Amino acid sequence: MTSFARLARNLIAGLALFAALPALAQSDDDLLPVTQAFHLTSDASQPGMVKLHWRIAPDYYLYRGRIKIKAAEPAAVTLGEPTLPDGLKKHDEFLGDVEIYHGDVEASVPYTLVDAATRTLALDVQYQGCHEVDPKICYPPNTEHLKLAIGGASTIPAAASPVANGAALLGGPTTTASAGEAQALPVDQAFRFEALVKDHGSLLLRWTMPKDYYLYRDKTQITVASPAGVTVGEPDWPSGTAHHDEHFGDTIVYFDQVELPVPLNGASGATAVAIDVAYQGCLENGICYPVMTRHIKVDLGAGTASVGAPSEEQPAAAPADVAPTPPPPGLAPGGDAPVGFIAAIGLALLGGLVLNLMPCVLPVLSLKAITVLESGESPGAARKHALWYTAGVLAAFAVLGLVIVGIRAAGHGIQWGAQFQQPLAIGLLVYVMLAVGLSMSGVFEIGGSLGNVGSGLAARSGPSGDFFTGVLAVVVASPCTAPFMGSAIAFAFAAPLGVAFLIFLALGLGLALPFLLIGFVPAIARLLPRPGRWMETLKQLLAFPMYLTAVWLLWVLTKQRGADATALVLAGGVLLAMALWWYGRSRGARLSWVFTGVLMVGAAAALWAVHGLPAQGAALRVAADGSVPYSPEKLAELRGAGTPVLVDMTADWCITCKANEKAVLDTDAFKALLTRTGTVYMKGDWTDVNATIAAFLEQYHSVGVPLYVVYPKGGGDGRKLSTVLTYDSVEKALEAAAHP
CATH class of the missing domain: 2.60.40.1250 (Thiol:disulfide interchange protein DsbD, N-terminal domain)
Structure with a gap:
């Protein structure tokens, strides 16, 4: 059985066990102990047959399907199939059609002794029942260990044990877990x-x-x-x-x-x-x-x-619950059907392909476009560029996937795009984009190839330049959680390591696919214009998307650490630009490397100083749109008051989030919809590191932002919406939440 199937089975079983269990608003002092509510006696006077009899107290009932009988010493006896009478048919919201017993019920259990000289029979009898009037509760499964004298009508209870492994289990059976399933700890x-x-x-x-x-x-x-x-x-x-x-x-x-x-x-x-x-x-x-x-x-x-040790005086019917969780990882955004392996691979491939259109990726693709155009004079060179670029993309996705899945396997939470919460990472990317832009503008060059220009590793000539351009594309692509991409990543986070690895590779293959096609399909390559002097002009023109990307990253940094951080990174950027300018002007001079190195150290020091600046308050970053800053306490308060709530988890570096705000969430129609439905709009800002919001994302198995959850009026589970919003989909969700 797959881990996903086991998770689904356990979830359904847990929900079913407590479908009739509401919150205990009244006292449970008058509830009977489980062995008095369901009094069990036995009769082994008839050879080869044991009769079990339950006397069920008034206002209690016993589940027919929850009665399980097994031999405590299987090597000594073989049990036949128990015979139970038909019960009263009852429909349960989660269990479906069940049968229950009131009053008295008797079961007959045939057995065969392995050794005819055996004089005692040891049985483990498990059963479960509920109290059907206020306070309505379901007891945990209870196991009684019986030692019966064969030929006599006596019951010798060895122990009445609602405890497995030292822990009173209120949400699951006390039987031994099957292979691969962990027992509850003491x-x-x-x-x-x-x-x-x-x-x-x-x-x-x-x-x-x-x-x-x-x-x-x-x-x-x-x-x-x-x-x-x-x-x-x-x-x-x-x-x-x-x-x-x-x-x-x-x-x-x-x-x-x-x-x-x-x-x-x-x-x-x-x-x-x-x-x-x-x-x-x-x-x-x-x-x-x-x-x-x-x-x-x-x-x-x-x-x-x-x-002192835990008190042994446990309440007869302690509040019990198996908390229903949101849909398990692998659900399509806004949907209810689980994503299978083949579908997850397809969604990952498509999601990676769509990433090529995202604003945060386009500047890097502009850099790569120069390489492809230049290599148009040689089909072999085009294939070589495409392969090395693809290798860089796949390697970056593989490393990123292994790191994320490994951290999560160790019990720590991490979400997609979390590196954009780190000011140092933001500042470093500003430097990279600035350096790449300056190289494309002709301030300096490393190597003579027009297509392999840039900064550092991404600007080197030959295969290394293509490889690290692919790596850079993956780094800046991660905050763009494109359509089709979220479900595949969620599936990868929940899947075994090998499957997760394949899904991340599929994402990389989708991102690199356009260049693979150009490199290996001559008909597509022939559509590209021939190289010429115009390429120098195009190269310089494409430097400006790099500068704009640096401006966007600085805006994000300002939201995280304020204007002081932006000033430091800008000052460091000036030192970096001076260093690269000097390198381009004085290349070959003996002192050029020393002076360039000093300027680089100054730029690094300015960047490192950002690390010590305090974070900006999340509440200050919430737009004046009528939203309420997210907090678990405030959400619980609103839910307790029966108010419908729309929770929006967003970040300033999330391109999809900003697109949704522009199209839906910042419109007058949306504000009117909130008023009409009485919905509270709650916004969580994940631009900076925030453990509370990360926990909320983890709770709903979200790989990153955006995450939209609608809570209905009067209670009930939250419903995830699609990562890409339309007004119609939001209107339908809020109307349903306001009129459940």
Whole structure:
């Protein structure tokens, strides 16, 4: 079974198990323990047959399809197929048509002993049921270990265990996971808890979770048990990850590790305090643990804290949920159908091809166009240029793909185009574009070939020039998440390493395809004009897109680090231009390299100084368009009030984002649509590094920006829109969200 199929199966199973489980708005103190709600007895008096009988309490029901019986010692006995009566037919939103039991139900299980001298029979009986009136909850699957005396009517329960591997599983079966599927960790391993004394009046609580485990913020409660007069102040929660539960609604969760400063009020005269900390968390796409309580004894004088084991007094029906997640990676933008491998390869190829038309790629292609035109006098030279350029593109995509997939496999988030969030990377690209433009303008040259001009590696003659021009094309192409490209990259992020590698290569092949065709199809090559003196004029003319690209990058840098950063990079650019001018004028002179090197060092120092400048506030970058700056807390507040919300994750370096704003989001018609539907427009600015927005992108398995998510009125899962917006598609989505 593929990893995608396993993910889909687990997601559907988890949703189905708790389809009837709403938020517990009422007290569950009167709910029965699971073994009293579904009282099980057995009868092994008839040789070769075991009868199991459940007496189901009023207002409870048992799922027929959730009853599973197996031998605890398979080598000693062979079990036949259990015989169960027909149940009451019931339609479940996720399980479909099911059968349930009320009152009493009996199952007959035939068996054959391997050794006729065996006098006891050990069975593991698993079942699951629900409470069907308020508070409506479903119990976790419960397993009872029975040891039966063959020939007698007795039940010897070895243990009634709703626990697997030490963790109470509230979102999945307690049976052993199949090969390749991880078991849930014991609670102490899933949520490693520590308490530190910061000073006499405050504590620091720390939770550390393995990959894919998360802790709920609003399920955490901290109370002082003793002494009287000491209370807990307002905990200083850090920013978390926005998470939507079908039953808990919008909430905030924490992955990896969270540290929580907790002030103690009135503790100045106390020497020691005792604190109870209750918390709850889940395994993503898996199970949720019951509320866990830790008892902390703090010696304020010695500055030490001892943490007790988790309380064994778990509630009979702790709030439980398998949080529904957004569609898994590999969904087409705005669609619901998963993208298969062949489709992902096709979309990647097409997406790479479309990148050739993007404004951030065109300047580099202008540089390459000179090479192709120059090589028109020789078909062999044209093929050579095309092959080396393609090799550079493919190598860059392969390295980028391996780095991104490798980082994500290690449990760290990274999104497409994230290098444009780094001021140093932006400044370096400004220098590259400026140098390439100056070379094309004739300020300096490296080598004699018109087609292999530029700066550094990309400007060298021969194969290396073609190769590194391809690399440069990939570097500046990444912020242009073109149509057809997002789904393929999302599929690559979720796919095995080999498949992901092929998808990134397909993206590169699509980007290089036009030049491959020119180099290898003589009919296309013959359409190109013959080389001549006009090429020098064209080369100088094409330098100006390079300068404009540098201007755009400076604008992005201004948004990230302000005018001081722009001034530093401009000053460095002047030093770089002087160095290249001097190199072009004095090439061959003994001191030319020394002077050029000094100027280059000055340009590098100016660029490095940008690194120490503070980031600009995201709220200052939100346009005056009536939007609300994104925060998980504000989104949860709006969702809790039943307000429809459109979340727009954007960035100043995202060309597709700007095109969508121009065509739809900045129009009067869109503003009128927001008013008509009562929708709040929430905007997140990812121009600079922002862990909160990165977590939101990760939550919706988005490889980058733009990301548009519509939340319906009154609750429900968010719906992703296409990365390329039209007014009609947005209007349809917001109308549906306002009138679910």
